[in-house]
Amino acid sequence: MLKDFYPRVVITACLPDRPAIQKRFERNRRLTQRFEAQLQQVNAQLAPSLLTAPAWQRYPWCFVMPDQEANRRHFFVGAFIPSSVTPNVALYAWVNESWLLRQLLTRESLPFWLSRALVPLLHGGAQPHQLEEVRKTCRLLQRAGQPGRRGWNRHQPDPLPELDEQLRAVRCSADEEWEEKHGVDAMPWRDWPGCIQNVDTIWLWRQSRYGKVIEAQIINDLGHPIKV
Known part of the structure; x- marks a missing residue:
């Protein structure tokens, strides 16, 4: 069930139609530039998928990526x-x-949830209405981080149950192929999530619409990927 992300987090959408951060937000813009540079390296080092079906070649990856330049222990996390x-x-x-x-x-x-938010872009390209749908989902997820969701209009129904149902729905070919029995419930790494404290490792995985883990791999210090 989709629950609150508390404390609130700021979700940044890197999409092809416009810059992720406006220039006046200089600190956030530098952060996004760091993220995009690291993601470019991850894409270059990503091992071929173990799943050969075209539908899964397109499917989003989830990630936990240490910020290599942060003075304190911070991570980029998303899809x-x-x-x-x-x-x-x-x-x-x-x-x-x-x-x-x-x-x-x-x-x-x-x-x-962020990987599910990207699913509308898997078919038909990145059309304006699809990009706006992704951004709207991000805004709703971001507002879910407000304590008790006080940001909702108390005179309107809480939109999170509907969003939960929407994000779990069949929305792409991969969703049609994988049933609830496919995949595993737990991550394949020992001591998850404590193992993320190894700051030289990037953790990557894919989850079906049921939340089951379908495949995973790690990249050590943006070196060679290790499939698991």
């Missing part, structure tokens, strides 16, 4: 579409280690 399919498409939040460790204790964490 991206492989650059071989659609370049420059990713959703991320910049979070501290303690927040992330708590968040990753649940199978359906923020990266899972």
Whole structure:
């Protein structure tokens, strides 16, 4: 079930139609530039998928990526579409280690929901209405981080249950192929999520619409990927 992301996080959408951050927000713009540079290296080092069906070649990856330049322990966390399919498409939040460790204790964490938010872009290209749908989803997820969701209009129904249903719906070919019985419930790495404290490692995985882990790999210090 889609729950609050507390404390609130800021979700940045890197989409092809316009810059992720306006120039006047210089600090955030530099952060996004760092993220995009690291993501470019991840795409270059990404191992071929173990899944040969074209539908899964396009499917988004979830990620946990240490910010290599942050003085304190911070991470980029989110989802991206492989650059071989659609370049420059990713959703991320910049979070501290303690927040992330708590968040990753649940199978359906923020990266899972952001990967589902990207699914509308898998078919028909990145049309304006599809890009706006992705941004709207990000805004709703971001507002879910407000304590008790006080940001909602109290005279209107809470939109999160409807958003939960929407993000779990069959929305692409991969969703049609994988049933609830496919995949596994737990991450394949020992001591997850505590193992993310190895700051030289980037963690990548894919989840079905049921939240099941379908495949995963790690990249050590942006070196050679290790499939698991």
